[in-house]
Amino acid sequence: MAHDTLYAHPEAPAPEPGARRAGALWRALFTRWDTWVVIVLAVVVVGAGASVDGFAGPRNTQFLLMDIVAIALIALPMTLIVITGEIDLSVASTLGLCSAVMGQLWVAGLPLELIVVLVVVLGAVLGVVNGVFVTKFGLPSLAVTIGTLAAYRGLSFVVLGDQAVADFPRQWTDAASSTIGGSPVPWSVLIAVVLAVAFAVVLHWTPFGRSLYAMGNNAEAATFAGVSVNRAKFWLFVASGAVAGLAGVYWTLRYASARADNGSGLELAVVAAVLLGGVSIFGGRGTLLGVLAGVLLLGSLRNALQLADVPADTLNVVTGALLITSVVVPNVVGMARSWLRQRRHQRG
């Protein structure tokens, strides 16, 4: 999986038609990280279904899906951001601040329809702040968004204190956890799927999307190739903020409670899922399909372990270990490959 060119090297969404033999195609498929994530996901789901009481079945599926919707939503723009070599750690705090503001606006008597729009716009504005610091002042996104992680969370406590606003109308809160027809799939999943398709199209089937890989591999080279790196990154941070705002709306309605501490710590789950899904923390590599599989894998694993009575602290250790594994393994594989190649070269 080590990428050996410096220039745009998008993970081709579709192989060139008829150009490869079937064997090569299979080999290409199985050397891809995201293929393995999907396989591991299948193994975990089947394994947990067979061995963990209560894992299989529509009720648990519904619980599981509702728990990961917010993570899945935020992971979409995060994927694009990490592919460009940046990161947005402020997402969970953005969610919290949007939730707190949503509560205050509701108390102030604004109609909920308007509040939803305002809150998403607020999320976008918070993203603008990140974007400006990263692209206009050229600061590292890691530092900027750790700063706004703290600042936005602090602000949300300024807005709402330790109070909760909980008197949202029943139709809205029920809608947030209602399922499609008689299926165990919550409506909110549909929103995530629609957005996922939109992000996948942008990432994999537009020149803009392909230019993101170029930036992640080598921003300077991408600039010389005519890609406006800063502008693209700026808008990605805005998108990230807006989606986090939307996730804040969902979170508030799902738990029927606007609170300043909503979603705290969620950024860890999002980043873990994105990296687990095969996006390189160094940028330039990754697919949305892999990330969605990563989100599902992380969610299923947590759910199964919880059902198996594994304590919360151990669960956090598992999440952390998976995060590190997904960073380390591709690097080790890459190093092993280049070592093998070198040896072959020396022999030949």
Added chain:
Amino acid sequence: MSLRNSAFRRSLRIGVIATALTAVLATAACGGTTRGGQDGAGDATGQATGQADPNAPIKEGLKIAFLPKQVNNPYFTVSDNGGKTAVEELKGEYKEVGPSEANASSQVSYINTLSQQGTDVIVTSANDPNAICGALNDARKAGAKVVTFDSDTKPECRDAFVNQVTAEGIAENQVKLISEQIGGAGKIAVLSATPNATNQNAWIELMKKELTKPEYSKIELVTTAYGNDDDQKSFQETQGLLRSYPDLKGIISPTTVGVAAAARYLSGSEFKGKVALTGLGTPNQMRAFVKDGTVKAFALWSPADLGYLAAHVGASLASGRITGAEGEKFTAGKLGDYTIGKDGTIVLGPPTVFDASNIDQFDF
């Protein structure tokens, strides 16, 4: 260049369209839902139905799970262990699960898990009175009995609530303790948590009411200081109180952080043994100050008894002995007889008073 630009413009356009779509979608359901415009009231009060049979035997093998606000929190470790004792006495299966951080959303995921596991009784302390409601009612629909303790949810989301103490109970207790220690006359002050701490404010109001009783007519409450539940700030505020009111006779600090900080200041000052201090504190925090004579007596409920009682309530609910209706009576092992009050609330009892004679029997 032009290609990149047009590509970029196209993606911009997509962004604008997407934003517009979101706005349209959001306003589609229009009609303008505002606060108070229509209410979510008229909730089915999930209160228990059916008849209680006070003589029904406690079922054996009940799966009783404790879900505290947070695991590895010393207070809940003690209360849950109290619950464990009760569950073992009742021959049930005890389990403690919970999030490592005290937030409502992770409690929801644990409630769902417990419900999925077919737990008979969920005993929980709510991080948010509303956020875990839906999940608790789902679990009840699936057959679980829900008991809240320490921190309640909305009444329609649980079968019973075990309250550690009533606000009146605390006010009465605190005023009585300080009166005994200052000989029934003199100036006193309150060292509270934050100015907007709901519990403390309610207790202080009730203390003021209590002080209007004739037996306390010679006691004057001069001021309330706020230590913000911060050790250092509480320490400084105590110092400030004694400087502003040199003739102060006593301090009530109804918060565990405040009372410990005040005791630390007093024990190292000239006022040690001269200015009385009482409040709500834990025996482990206060032991040294009781032994060195700074503090004569203070109070708190016993977290272990709280958990013990909550487990008994859960088992009685699951066995059909009680339904959570007002007026039902039941026995909770070593704690004796209880009667269910309004809204399915059961009060543990008056706070436990700790002094030199009994403090060594407690470890929390």
